[in-house]
Amino acid sequence: MVDASGGATRAERPATATGPDGSTHAIFRLAPGEDSGSDTLGRYRYQAEVAARDCLAMLTQDAIDFIVCEWHEDFVVAFTDGSVELVSVKHREENQGTWTLVKLCKSGGLTHLFDRWCACECAANVRLRLATNAAMSPAKDNADLLTRMCGPGPEITDGLSAMVDTIARQLLKVRWEEPYDNVPETPKVPLADIQIPAGFADKVRQFLTVLEISCDPPQRAYITDVNIQSLLVPAVEQLQLAHVDTEATYRNIVDRIERANRDESDRGQLAAYIADPSRVRYSTQMQQRIGRRSITRDVLRAEMAYASAQLAAFPRGPVPLVAPGGAKLNRKLLRGLVPSDEAAFAERLRSAWYATWSERRSGLAGDDTDLLNLSTDVLEVVFECKRHARSQTQDGSAYGSTMNDLLTQRLKVGGLSTPPPFLVKNQHLLGLAYQLCDECLFYFSENFDADGEAS
Known part of the structure; x- marks a missing residue:
């Protein structure tokens, strides 16, 4: 989904995805929130092209298991070690300037990411990524500093407590206008007078340790060419695939991601799946829904488009290989x-x-x-x-x-x-x-x- 500013706001491996203990991961037992901006086709396309970057990486990286489109966030990257990464995509037009702390919390997806992370019970194997094409404000104590304070090994730790306090107050302020289940409601008072509920700042501090703010995605006008040349072409060469039409293949992959985004017979709310990990009960309907939204290596292979060039029986080489046995x-x-x-x-x-x-x-x-x-x-x-x-x-x-x-x-x-x-x-x-x-x-x-x- 996409918000009015051009960013994405919500997203949805089959239900067999497991955590380190072998149980189905909590994120795949929770129903997604209601879609709200799916008609903005140009922005939807950008979201699909950002997801394509991770899909193309999956072709050559064993660590990535599969990707699920629009589940909680714009997409979820599931890894073979049982961990998952919730990714929220936020496109920002060049004339809109850089992200500030206030804008990141209000319309940049931070509050939404925090809420969905909490819905996943703040599990240790869930991490978060905010992917945006826009830069962070370099002003003092602003968004650029926040970026450098995020992750398990932050670049900067001095002033972290003050930053946690700032983010906590901004999240509480956003809660006044938008209902988030995991952000407590507080009285509307001047920002400096907001009373931070007990334990909330500690949760925000933990949130920052699993968050990455990435400014890697290119602008909408350039992302297609960048993805083809920097991701798809090297993957085709590494896999030694012959006669691949890279432009047609890329279009096929992005179209497939868009179909996964839209493939819903039921657009309404689904019941939340909150089960004890030791006694997981599956929903066939939910498994099917996840399956329709999943992008796997087999799906990517099926979308490969080939040129009509004649293929030789034996690959070029100094001496043709002779099969052993016979x-x-x-x-x-x-x-x-x-x-x-x-x-x-x-x-x-x-x-x-x-x-x-x-x-x-x-x-x-x-x-x-x-x-x-x-x-x-x-x-x-x-x-x-x-x-x-x-x-x-x-x-x-x-x-x-x-x-x-x-x-x-x-x-x-x-x-x-x-x-x-x-x-x-x-x-x-x-x-x-x-x-x-x-x-x-x-x-x-x-x-x-x-x-x-x-x-």
Whole structure:
């Protein structure tokens, strides 16, 4: 959501996200507040582009697990260690000047962040980030000083107590005009006369230790180009993805984030999920809602757009890689009466797959899952071809050659149920199929002992 000043005000991994104790994290058991500014499309786009910065970082950083759009804050970054970061986005036009302490508390999102942090029971594994394109006021004892006093290892600690007192009074003043459940209500008096409730200043001091104020996001006019050149292009190069259309891919990712922001069949309030961490009870409706708003690595991979350039069977290199093994594949093709020249070509395609996978795999933890999903899709086509080949031959007759012909006809990239993790061609899918055969996941004949039979 976005407020009238151009910033975002509210936000929403599946409900399996856990804290260090293994329980579902409190933030994912709390319903979000009511949306209020979703019609401001230009500002919504900026919010999505700021979220895209963390999404693109997720492509190459194992520490980030997934991102949930518009849950409490504009988005939440969930980390593999069980911690989460609530991020509030605040865009400020260049003619509006710098942020002051007063403006940060009133319209800059600090009060909102404080309230939502309290709603998460001030949990030790929740941290906060205010992301804005505007600078902080450098005036004495103002916003720039606050920024340098935030975080677990603040740059400046002298005068911290006075700053805590100032922020506490500003939060209490904001409470006079806006209802925040976790900011106590006090009488309307001059700022200096506000009586700070017992324990409130200590909570504000703790709040500052988990807060980061970031001025990294670029201006709205430049954020697209900056994100593509400084984040997406390096990620594509690091992942060794070939023929990626970076501009189209970036548009796809931002559009996907915007759909996650808007994907709500019920715009009303949901019941709060406040459960004992030792006795968590899940809501299927809430799990589904979170799932619709989640951005994962698989989602990002699916949004990759590729140019139509012809892909070579073997990646460029001084010496093409030759796949290890192959004896079992040779024996199975021989038993299935596949002609020797076709068997030799099958071995070449297996090496083409091996070389391509070795070069283009990301090197991250998700590679094994990517390969498992792709192998499952390939095996589904393999067994369809095997059943068809069997049905076309007489009992006891060899069907391997027919099966191999069917594989060549039917195993196509466009026929897969899910897109491959990187650009491949039909020859690579055949190579993967032959590799799976060499691993004894299927045969070109009835099963036999491929280890005990000589080639």
